[in-house]
Amino acid sequence: MSNKNLLLELGTEELPPKSLRKLSTALLDEFTKRLDGAGLKYDGAKWYATPRRLSLFIASLDEKQEDREIEIKGPSVKVAYDANGEPTKAALGWANSNGVDIKDVSTLKTEKGEWLYIKSLKKGDDTTSLIPQMFKESLESLPIPKLMHWGDKKEEFVRPVHTLCMLFGSDLISGTILGLQSGTKLLGHRFMGKQQVELTSADNYLSLLENEGYVIADYERRKTMIKEQVIALANSIGGQADLDEDLLEEVTSLVEYPHAFLASFEERFLQVPSEALVYTMKGDQKYFPIYDAQNKLLPKFIFISNINPSDTTSLISGNERVVRPRLSDAEFFFKTDRKHSLESYFDKLTNVIYQKDIGTIAYRSEIVEQVAAYIGEQIGADQALCKRASHLAKCDLATTLVNEFTDTQGIMGMHYARLDGENADVADAIFEQYLPRFAGDKVPTGKVQIALSLAEKITTLVAIFGINLAPKGDKDPYGLRRAAIGVIRIMLENKLDMNLNKLLSFTYDLLTKKMQSKTTVADVSDYVFNRLKAYYKDLDIGAEIFNAVYANTPDSILDFDKRVYAVKEFKALDAASDLAAAYKRVANILSKAENVSDSINESLLEDSNEKQLVERLAAILPVVSSYYEKKDYLQALSTLSELREDVDNFFENVMVNVEDINIKNNRLSILLNLKMVLAKTADISVLY
DSSP states (O other), X not given: OOEXXXXXXXXXXXXXXXXXXXXXXXXXXXXXXXXXXXXXXXXXXXXXXXXXXXXXEEEEEESBOOOEEEEEEEEEHHHHBOTTSOBOHHHHHHHHHTTOOGGGOEEEEEXXXXXXXXXXXXXXXXXXXXXXXXXXXXXXXXXXXXXBOOTTOOOOBSSOEEEEEEEETTEEOOOXXXXXXXXXXXXXXXXXXXXXXXXXXXXXXXXXXXXXXXXXXXXXXXXXXXXXHHHHHHHHTTOEEOOOHHHHHHHHTTOSSOEEEEXXXXXXXXXXOHHHHHIIIIIITOOEEEEOTTSOEEEEEEEXXXXXXXXOHHHHHHHHHHHHHHHHHHHHHHHHHTTSOSGGGGXXXXXXXXXXXXXXXXXXXXXXXXXXXHHHHHHTOOHHHHHHHHHHTTGGGGSHHHHHSGGXXXXXXXXXXXXXXXXXXXXXXXXXXXXXXXXXXXOOOSHHHHXXXXXXHHHHHHHHHHTTOOOBTTBOTTOHHHHHHHHHHHHHHTTOOOOHHHHHHHHHHHTGGGOXXXXXXXXXXXXXXXXXXXXXXXXXXXXXXXXXXXXXOOOOHHHHHHHXXXXXXXXXXXXXXXXXXXXXXXXXXXXXXXXXXXXXXXXXXXXXXXXXXXXXXXXXXHHHHHHHHTTOHHHHHXXXXXXXXXXXXXXXXXXXXXXXXHHHHHHHHHHHHHHHHHTTTOOGGGGO
């Protein structure tokens, strides 16, 4: 079957830069899903995007669907013909609806009777007849939270649309989408090159836009160009650029033909903590900061322009002029804040509400202080330093600079604490209380820092769950998912064997007067362990392994983790499935018995197989117990796997429910002892 390349492009007003990749990948997914559903084959599919276009390129797409033989079963023969053998209305109507004469209909015999039956050849549709509707449906399926109208149009989209192009090879596909008729005109660069270019072949899409329209439509290539230009400019002054991935993505989504330029700001601004300067450069201006070899901020930055004038003086000086007031603001706020100590801002927190049912930030800080001291005692941290860090932790929220540059909270608190001469661990803890901030971010490792960070997250979880504001759906305004993952990662990566339920109960007791839910501790524990389940899923550890361990009512995340990995390795052993089946059988038998004693009377042992199992249990128990004491769960399970043959022989040769009640109860006691030793690590019965 012959094929051609397909090009689809929607030309628009400037699209939201932070949504451009998401819109483009969603468009490709939706469209290829429809191609696959229609049985159209192709060699590859790719999305392109600029601020003013969304486009798809489908390589070597079939020109038409393949013809298909379809089989259609109709009414039963009994219903299809009357007593005289004449076709009924039901048969005639069915045949007519399928475009066949009743005389040409076959019959099909099945176990349930005989039915009218036809085979027909369905001709495949031309691809060009299918594309417009597919593209229209794909655009309508995009994840756009808010649509807009423009002019007097009734159509809606994320931004006004201006051009539509659907080319199959060199053939224009006619059709109307979002009020636009498909044509060959494409938008060129807004300021350079041709304002409009005419595309005559899908094959020339990228080259035509670049050479005549001065547009790099390939998003990934544009991103690479920006990255290479920024690195080269930073290297030219012996510096290293901050190639923040989010910033790189956003800038790529803002320009159609990128050009990087080097600019400067006054050195006096370097007296301000660099994070505040970087915040405004990256966040407000979309500039790339530059650092020296010692990772100190240089008074230079790189900006990306959508134009490349022959004289760059005005362009560079204009960007320098734009950033100067923002840096001056940061300088002013910093100097204003430094007229007072960080601690002096605590009093202002008494007037700032954290949550109306909980109280002020100052009140919350007092709770965190006690929780941090409790954690500090558990992990061997200096409790006085834990309390001090907690007291100062939120003070920077009342400073002028953080009020203006909100993302610098914690960072400015750390700097102000250092300038006040606070203990280094205390100062670092003020910043590290927010770690980890995102997937892959580091976690605190110092003891004071760990205590404050955990206290912050535990207090948030207990407080918000306690007033019945647990996350619902995608909504999580208090960041409880992030807090739970933070608790998990801090405990695991620092190997903290802490009793989570005791920590939650301690925090709950401090907040008792504010609590509206009596099940808060259990609810938070369940929530954290559900996050842990998702955490393991990302590591390709099956839900059955998690469930096996969770059945043992865990209280330590670190201990839980050790059990999970032990069960994972145990499951790979040859004996695992048989032992799990035996455990399930034991549990079923015991579930029907009442008041079973764990004491085995050896004088009642009659069968050699039950004697052998009891002997093996007695021999193996001290060994397994020593492993449990060391929390070496893998060795414990591996040792228990040696019981497989003895357990199998017991079930094959020994009847448990015999008439003699004493022997029956004694055998139930054997099973109870077996269950207790097998269940110590996890409920292995749920593994299969």
